[in-house]
Amino acid sequence: MKPAPFRYIAASSLDHALSLKAEHGDDARFLAGGQSLIPAMNFRLARPAVLIDINSLTEIAGVTGSPGSEIRIGAVTRYRALEREDDFLKGCPLFADALPHIAHPAIRNRGTIGGNLSHADPASELPAVALAMQARLRVRSVRGERALTASEFFVGLLTTAVETDEMLTEIILPPPQPRSGSCFMEIARRRGDFALAGVAAVITLDQERRCAAVRLALCGVGDTPVDASAAAACLLGQPCNDQTIAEVAAAVRETVTPSGSVHASAAYQRHIAGVLVGRALKTAHERIGHAA
């Protein structure tokens, strides 16, 4: 299938890209890695009149931040680059877990984190990771800049709070807390497929090794990534063991409302969401170790 006609403009700078988007509005789309946009265009499901290529905008590519500080990722950073930043992966182990699940290496060689988050596929891994890590997402336009929390960013199915003239430019991740462990897990029909359900879990312990904080976000079980941290409230102040974790899993199973698909019934998705919550929390807890 071949895409419908469009006008192609290679943006020479971020300001150039933003002024083009302000000019063309909804008729234009930003082209980053293209690994979601171009298949959609090949199917003629997406038909932008103008494509603004932002691949050369090095000003919004790359990872900065040192261990212990917040980490800033430019939106046009390719998954491939993230996979090869050892310090980044050590500092953000959820990414270390999640990145290998994203499609396949040839896709990860082009696709970008900004493209992924802006596309906002609810079955995609990184929106759930961003939500679990309480990332801040900076968007810019010719009018200025603002930062959104991850929950503010993902508003609906394939829909973000990014306005017509805005571009997601940066993802800011808070530094990890001491005595924390995290884990991302998903179930998909085949390696690299979209998740039938996925869980990003972060547990932080207090000095008595009881749970001080839990972050839990799921993908694949709603129109957006789902913040299920509230369902983990029963874990706070408790030790993390099979029983307390199972209570969280049961609570999450009650709260999520997956819609089912050709690959799985909603009941199955709900069921494995619970299974994955249990497994991810257990692994996150085990990873805390006895360091702190």
Add this chain to the structure above:
Amino acid sequence: MPPDHHEISVTVNGTAYRGRVEARMLLSDFLRHDLRLAGTHVGCEHGVCGACTVLLDGVPVRSCLMLAVQADGHEFMTIEGLAPDAERLHPVQQAMHNHHGLQCGYCTPGILMTMTAFLKENPSPSEDEVREALSGNLCRCTGYQNIVGAVLDAALTMRTSS
């Protein structure tokens, strides 16, 4: 709207080309029909089957998910550039022949480009790692077994000869 054309310069398999492409032309079509390098095959145009995989600046990408216009200024390797010369085959090509790793041959160029790049990054893979690296390329004929055997054998050959 009137078609939007762009002049591009690309290097493919060491040869410089200039072209004039419509903005929407896919890189796969540009390689196959404008440059007549038809060894890169098209299986789906949705980025799933991997048959169209080529190397962009040394790294595997799906040519059906790139626009030709985006290729401007870049270097590519396609299957036609893999063998060192007309007489010899790349070790992965030779191993595929030895192990009967191809039947209809349609997915083969994409697999060869993917696996040669993989072996550069991971010269000593386990079978599981080979299968994982191969999992983004669909083959309907071989059941993958002989491809896996070929890649492991080629890895050994390349390690011992270097």
Add this chain to the structure above:
Amino acid sequence: MTTRYFGAPVRRNEDKRLLTGQALFIDDIELPGMLYAAFLRSQVAHARIRHIDVSRALQREGVVAVYTAADLGAYWQAGPLLVPAPPIPGLVFNARTQVPLAKDKVRHAGEPLAVVIAESRYIAEDALEDILVELEALSVIVDLEAALKTAAAPVHDDLGSNVASHARQIKGDYRSAVAKAALVLKRRFHYEHGISSPIETRGVVAQWDARGRQMTIWDTTQAPVFVRNGLAAILGLGERQVRVIAPFVGGGFGPKIMMFYPEEVTLPWIAMRLNRPIKWIEDRFEHFFATTHERGQIHDAEIALDDEGRILGVKDVFLHDTGAYNPYGLTVPLNSQCTLLGPYVIPAYDSTFTAVFTNLPIVTPYRGAGRQHGVFVIERLLDLAAHELKIDPIEIRRRNLIPPDAFPYKNEIIYQDFQPLEYDSGNYAPVLDKALAAIGYDAFVGHEQPRLRAEGRCVGIGVACYVEGTGIGPYEGAKVQVQTNGKVSVATGVGTQGQGHFTSFAQIVADELGVDVRDIDIVTGDTDQFYWGAGTFASRGAVVAGNAVSAASQAVRRKALKLAAEAFECSEADLVVADGKVSITGIPEKFIRLGELAQRANPMRGAVIPGTEPGLESTQYFGPAKGATANGVHAAIIEVDPETFELKILKYVVVHDCGTVINPLILEGQIHGGVAQGIGNAFFEKLTFDEQGQLQNASLADYLLPTALDVPRMELDHTVTPSPLNPLGTKGAGEAGAIPVGAVFAEAIEDALGLKDKKIELNEIPLSPSRLFELIGGGRT
């Protein structure tokens, strides 16, 4: 024939071209002035066509022409019935074949309504959106049982119902079998096969030379000769005015032998009208609608056994989805009906099927061609019966295997080649024994499984036996010719889609003529190179064409010996053929090269003995009296996660008997590929249609082909029970890997999860983790 190559794992002659990207596939063809076609396909599954307005499309820049059914005029006709009604007493058979472009009515989503010809495929696709179509939607028939209710609007108006066919075949007396039975077990089974989805889709390029009055058609067909014959007839041309070339084809698996696809019929007509070459390449999305499928059957089957588990009889009533048209006759359901009998002695059999028209794409054979469905039914019945009778599932099979002295074994009912089903040869118990040994059956059931269970792991074993009818007629031919340079050229009428014909056929010739296998050039799939043949299907290429190649090689060898004996003035018995030469035994320096003999066989001047044929060549044909029956056993050990129902295949064994083996490397590759498709069928691939006949997973992102992580390493072994039906003793092997996998999965998963004790049965394919969750009523949490 001193065997050097035959039976050896010779590496393939065709590989280098394929490995270096030099092989010609259909989309590689570039011709001056070529135009590109795109088809407008119905988005609705069942509707009357009120109006098609192409005027806006014609105005688009770059569009050269747009055609609908009305434009085809007298050329528009329904395609031929490829496989006529079999000679089954009492048969009901309503043939309704597909048309080049829909007229009056569309009967499935994806049926072509119009075709745009433009300067590029990009522009042609733009123009599709310019075409306005007015359709009056009709109620859609998707469900097989609902299709037969009289209230349903028929797919074909002129038929009173959606019955495409009704056939009953009987052997022995089932009722008296029931009367004697210790157990009669009855179940309903749902078996769905899927689409072939080769990595290369279909394509057609048509070029008309108006002055030479020659039509050349490149086509990804498995049957170039019949496509040539049919298109010549339709186009009003002589057969010698049409050349059909199947270039390298990126996978066939059955649907590429279906003919005549609308694109095959319309493109040549358009090429003649526009006087420019036309190319159509199916895109992947189109493939889900435009290329044929194999789909589902519903079986209500029962088995009657004595108290020792011996089968007294089987009765089966099934519905078969044939789709909107049935050009391929009853091949698929007949295969299901016949293959159900399997390698077992089944004295009484009463099998009835109704093939049903639905508003879905056409069903024609896809690797296995309906055998999967039959094998699933009988293997499940035996497994369930074993459980009820408390007999080991292997033992129950062993007790029913046809003994080796019973061949040729007559199963009486009519098979897809219209002959009474007869198994030529077989020795089934050793195949089962080898499979059990290879999978470690006793050790697994006795020690491994209990140990794993104690660890909380759910691991089970499944074993399935099957036969595969192969190598059917009508015939194939081959021309073998020694060139004056000493190399040998061979042409045959079959096509090649990866089966290694360029090598396996060369091996046969190489041994016969004492020539290096790499010096033998094989041409397949070009009707100008070889005029006659049926095609590559039904696991027959190696058997039928291989035997023709063998016969032709032997004839050439005899000619070479005769010529050499004349030259040396000696007896033919004193000569040896080896290394490209004929020499006198014991005096190697007295030799003539084969190339030299070829030259002498075609003198430029002088006289020949009357009756001499020129050249060192021969054309021979082979047509078997009936098909040869191969057989095999698959066994697998599968682990199931009791919480998520994901599975992992821990071990997979195939033991197979396809008679004499030409090239074990190529044979193994066929088995590997078949099993991979079987795994896809069993656990990954499901065509999901909604009630409106819309396919909800029409992309490779959602129609799940197994990857290298989903297909395990397989262990293969084989036995050799030659076929008495052909001189080489071969049987076919192309489909064997795909046939019993569904049954193996069902049995292994049931065993892994201990389902029989929970009175839960897996009587459907495909399965999936989600489906298992549903059937089991929840999983461990």
